[in-house]
Amino acid sequence: MVRLPNLSGQEILKILKKYDYELDHQTGSHLIIRQKNEPHRRLTIPNHNPVSIGTLNAIIKQSGLTREEFLKK
DSSP states (O other): OOOOOOOOHHHHHHHHHTTTEEEEEEETTEEEEEESSTTOOEEEEEOOSSOOHHHHHHHHHHHTOOHHHHHHO
């Protein structure tokens, strides 16, 4: 299994933008992003530095990506 690095919310956003996600809006310290194409997933990313590993795992799972795909970009 691939070990995940410590990433900030902004770094996670940069990676997910490469997979057709875009910033929809920000509420407090949370970034709300939306997938441009079907199935139009909506994710919430805490804008913390670093985002905890458990939260990062949940974000990757909700995005429909594998860890390897996420870390490739």
